[in-house]
Amino acid sequence: MKKYILPLVFAAFFFSSCEEIPPTVTGSMVMDDDEPNPVEDQKRQVLIEEFTGVRCVNCPAGSAKIEDLLGSHGEQLVAVSIHAGEFSPPYPASQYDFRTDDGDQLLSYLGEPFGYPTAVVNRKLFSGQFDLQLGSDDWAGFIATEKEIAPKVRIDIVPNFDAVTRNLTVDVALYVDEAISEPDVHLSLMLTESGIQDLQLTPASSTPQSDYTHKHVLRET
Amino acid sequence: MIPRFWLPLLLLTLGLQTVTAQDAENEQTTTNQGRLSGNLQLNGNFFMRDSSIGAANTPQYDRQLFGAESWLNLNYQNWGFDMGIRFDMFNNSNLLNPNGSYTDIGVGRWYVSRKINKLGITAGYIYDIIGSGIIFRAYEERPLAIDQALYGIRATYDLTDNWTVKAFTGRQKQQFDTYASVLRGAAIDGFVGSDSSKVTLAPGFGVVARTLDDGSMNNLVADLNTYRKVDILQMFPDTLNGEGPNYNTYAFSFYNTLTAGPFAWYIETAMKTKEVIADPFGERVTVSGDTISGKRYINKSGSVIYTSLSFAKQGLGITVEGKRTENFDFRTRPQEEGVRGLIHYIPPMTRVNTYRLLARYAAATQFIGEQAFQVDASYAVNKKLSLSANFSNITNLDGDQLYREIFTEIYYKYKRKWTLTTGVQLQDYNLEVYFGKPEAAPAKTVTPYVDFLYKFNPKTSIRLESQYMSMSKSHGVRSDYGNWVFGLAEFTLAPHWAITVSDMYNINPGKESPIDVETGEKEKIHFPRFDVYYTHKANRFSLSYVKQVQGVVCSGGICRLEPAFSGVKMSVNSTF
Numbered sequence: 001m002k003k004y005i006l007p008l009v010f011a012a013f014f015f016s017s018c019e020e021i022p023p024t025v026t027g028s029m030v031m032d033d034d035e036p037n038p039v040e041d042q043k044r045q046v047l048i049e050e051f052t053g054v055r056c057v058n059c060p061a062g063s064a065k066i067e068d069l070l071g072s073h074g075e076q077l078v079a080v081s082i083h084a085g086e087f088s089p090p091y092p093a094s095q096y097d098f099r100t101d102d103g104d105q106l107l108s109y110l111g112e113p114f115g116y117p118t119a120v121v122n123r124k125l126f127s128g129q130f131d132l133q134l135g136s137d138d139w140a141g142f143i144a145t146e147k148e149i150a151p152k153v154r155i156d157i158v159p160n161f162d163a164v165t166r167n168l169t170v171d172v173a174l175y176v177d178e179a180i181s182e183p184d185v186h187l188s189l190m191l192t193e194s195g196i197q198d199l200q201l202t203p204a205s206s207t208p209q210s211d212y213t214h215k216h217v218l219r220e221t
Numbered sequence: 222m223i224p225r226f227w228l229p230l231l232l233l234t235l236g237l238q239t240v241t242a243q244d245a246e247n248e249q250t251t252t253n254q255g256r257l258s259g260n261l262q263l264n265g266n267f268f269m270r271d272s273s274i275g276a277a278n279t280p281q282y283d284r285q286l287f288g289a290e291s292w293l294n295l296n297y298q299n300w301g302f303d304m305g306i307r308f309d310m311f312n313n314s315n316l317l318n319p320n321g322s323y324t325d326i327g328v329g330r331w332y333v334s335r336k337i338n339k340l341g342i343t344a345g346y347i348y349d350i351i352g353s354g355i356i357f358r359a360y361e362e363r364p365l366a367i368d369q370a371l372y373g374i375r376a377t378y379d380l381t382d383n384w385t386v387k388a389f390t391g392r393q394k395q396q397f398d399t400y401a402s403v404l405r406g407a408a409i410d411g412f413v414g415s416d417s418s419k420v421t422l423a424p425g426f427g428v429v430a431r432t433l434d435d436g437s438m439n440n441l442v443a444d445l446n447t448y449r450k451v452d453i454l455q456m457f458p459d460t461l462n463g464e465g466p467n468y469n470t471y472a473f474s475f476y477n478t479l480t481a482g483p484f485a486w487y488i489e490t491a492m493k494t495k496e497v498i499a500d501p502f503g504e505r506v507t508v509s510g511d512t513i514s515g516k517r518y519i520n521k522s523g524s525v526i527y528t529s530l531s532f533a534k535q536g537l538g539i540t541v542e543g544k545r546t547e548n549f550d551f552r553t554r555p556q557e558e559g560v561r562g563l564i565h566y567i568p569p570m571t572r573v574n575t576y577r578l579l580a581r582y583a584a585a586t587q588f589i590g591e592q593a594f595q596v597d598a599s600y601a602v603n604k605k606l607s608l609s610a611n612f613s614n615i616t617n618l619d620g621d622q623l624y625r626e627i628f629t630e631i632y633y634k635y636k637r638k639w640t641l642t643t644g645v646q647l648q649d650y651n652l653e654v655y656f657g658k659p660e661a662a663p664a665k666t667v668t669p670y671v672d673f674l675y676k677f678n679p680k681t682s683i684r685l686e687s688q689y690m691s692m693s694k695s696h697g698v699r700s701d702y703g704n705w706v707f708g709l710a711e712f713t714l715a716p717h718w719a720i721t722v723s724d725m726y727n728i729n730p731g732k733e734s735p736i737d738v739e740t741g742e743k744e745k746i747h748f749p750r751f752d753v754y755y756t757h758k759a760n761r762f763s764l765s766y767v768k769q770v771q772g773v774v775c776s777g778g779i780c781r782l783e784p785a786f787s788g789v790k791m792s793v794n795s796t797f
Contacts, residue, residue: 021463022464023442023466024442025442025446025457025465027448027449027451028447028448060511064507064509064511065447065507065513067509067511068447068507071508072446072447111321112279112318112320112321114318114559115558115559126436128400128436130396135558137440137499137516138440140444140447141440141443143443145439202514202659203514203659204659205659205660206660
């Protein structure tokens with residue numbers, strides 16, 4: 001029996017710490033208040049840039065997840081859907097081509113994802129991650145982490161749209177709360193459009209859904 | 222960056238200093254006391270854009286034009302130590318992510334190993350396996366950029382001549398970094414019987430545990446908190462009393478090989494404690510009310526049973542295998558997908574096809590649910606003629622067909638002048654599951670093939686290969702890319718040269734074949750390939766012009782979708 005003592009010791013070692021205190025899971029906590037906050041009270045805004053395409057069968061699941069996250073985080077989360085990459089060419093019957101040169105450049109700049117759905121959160125390489133592009137299971141966690149950081153700059157955006165001339169004027173005021181050491185800081189404005197009904201491939205059918213509602217589609221930067 | 226280099230460099234410096242010093246003294250002594258060996262693999266890809274086949278819109282085709290990978294492995298043995306270091310380089314490489322570009326360079330592996338009487342210790346990047354790998358396999362598969370080395374320490378101890386126990390702990394490698402989750406494991410392997418025994422047993426038992434890191438758990442909880450409460454209650458019924466996702470997951474495995482005369486019977490049964498894993502074919506309703514299909518978390522325990530019975534006697538060989546998998550996705554963190562972060566390896570239940578068209582539809586191992594069996598038989602009628610056949614069948618746990626293959630082969634050898642290999646393969650391949658194509662009808666193929674080798678003299682030979690794949694239709698349209706024809710001619714001038722010319726032609730295009738913009742018709746595209754191989758002793762060089770259709774690339778049931786390729790490939794392989 002002596003020869004079995006050592007393996008038994010090993011087995012005991014493995015089983016010894018089976019009891020653990022798990023984290024609490026609550027399920028969704030939807031925010032009721034999504035009224036815009038004045039800039040003085042502005043908290044950190046988190047940007048999620050979703051890369052998608054009308055031929056991407058799994059992307060609607062990612063987009064639905066973003067809708068849930070917008071529901072949970074309210075104004076603190078800003079979503080942009082960028083149609084770029086291998087699944088983004090429109091169908092012959094598509095009404096719109098959602099691709100933009102800026103979107104292609106952003107994909108090239110931020111890196112090709114391993115798979116879809118995919119998104120980049122605050123263009124940040126997070127601890128434990130090896131790519132800027134994140135699978136949809138990692139979005140919620142990193143958004144929650146980013147939200148807690150105090151903003152360095154508060155941004156007040158006031159858009160003015162003239163329906164007659166169809167001119168959009170945007171006034172942006174920056175309130176710098178912290179000294180910024182980076183020598184090269186840019187301000188980008190992104191124009192997105194929601195509520196566009198057009199073709200989108202979904203897991204429900206081999207033919208694309210014609211009345212799929214596309215949200216926060218990047219149109220211009 | 223510096224710390225990750227210092228130890229390997231120190232090891233290498235030590236090793237080389239010894240060799241140099243000994244060289245100066247006496248070369249013979251060097252051979253007797255220390256041994257330096259190694260190998261080099263170098264791949265270079267020149268990318269030539271071809272939008273017609275989909276070889277476009279990646280950084281390599283758009284602007285980088287060239288990518289390379291290299292691995293230089295050096296092993297040194299001396300003073301009872303084994304040590305090694307591997308230099309890895311990826312330059313604008315599409316190996317890690319076929320659609321992306323990856324550039325990094327550094328020490329991909331180092332290790333030091335020492336045997337002290339019955340105790341063996343290894344530290345560094347360790348490759349190892351428990352049983353057939355169902356609960357743990359740390360291995361490298363370069364064509365898929367898989368390198369699941371365990372970065373840690375391992376101890377082995379010989380209890381007797383026939384019984385060995387081992388234990389290890391560490392973290393899984395991820396390129397030049399490691400995942401944060403901690404792994405630990407142990408196994409005992411034995412042998413009962415002797416060389417003269419008619420019946421022998423090789424039993425074993427292993428256990429592996431993974432402790433999820435805080436970052437991964439935080440992300441997991443945050444994601445679960447976007448689920449509806451009803452889904453959470455389904456996953457954690459006792460959530461009010463503190464039930465939640467487990468940090469620690471334990472996987473156990475019993476295995477044994479019994480040999481009795483011409484029979485060999487392997488059986489392995491494994492189970493895994495409850496953990497949150499991702500079901501890639503799940504469905505759930507979001508808080509916003511949308512129903513989403515695709516990856517969703519489940520909280521379940523898992524099991525695998527795998528068995529293989531083989532018989533071999535007098536030219537007859539038969540192997541019967543069976544496997545049942547349920548919720549056995551074991552990863553370093555549940556967020557990882559595809560080939561990434563896998564701690565284990567489940568043996569595939571299909572034959573490994575090598576002919577181009579026969580290998581086009583490969584069945585990736587399904588971790589959530591798979592029921593499979595395979596029969597493989599071969600019979601050598603005489604020295605000239607042998608026959609073989611294979612049948613494999615894979616369903617999910619609900620009985621839905623995932624894969625079926627019938628394969629036959631006749632091999633005939635006429636003196637030393639020529640050989641003929643021919644047969645037919647029938648496949649039934651679930652495109653919905655393996656290619657993720659919604660509502661796609663299964664690809665049912667019939668593929669006859671011929672391989673003829675003619676030797677002009679002992680050094681000069683020509684080999685001709687031909688295959689034709691006939692694809693089933695659904696609603697009047699051929700599935701996937703439709704019918705293919707493939708031809709290859711290989712001229713060998715032993716021992717140095719081999720030249721290969723081949724073409725894969727989409728003779729009757731299918732649903733996924735691209736449309737010619739000018740004619741509006743499906744395009745019949747050629748995918749030619751030209752290879753030159755030169756071998757000199759332990760060095761092998763290759764230069765190839767390749768146009769390759771998009772498809773699945775697999776290694777042992779671990780697969781990924783591979784986009785089309787157009788360009789020139791070169792490689793150097795050397796061992797020393």
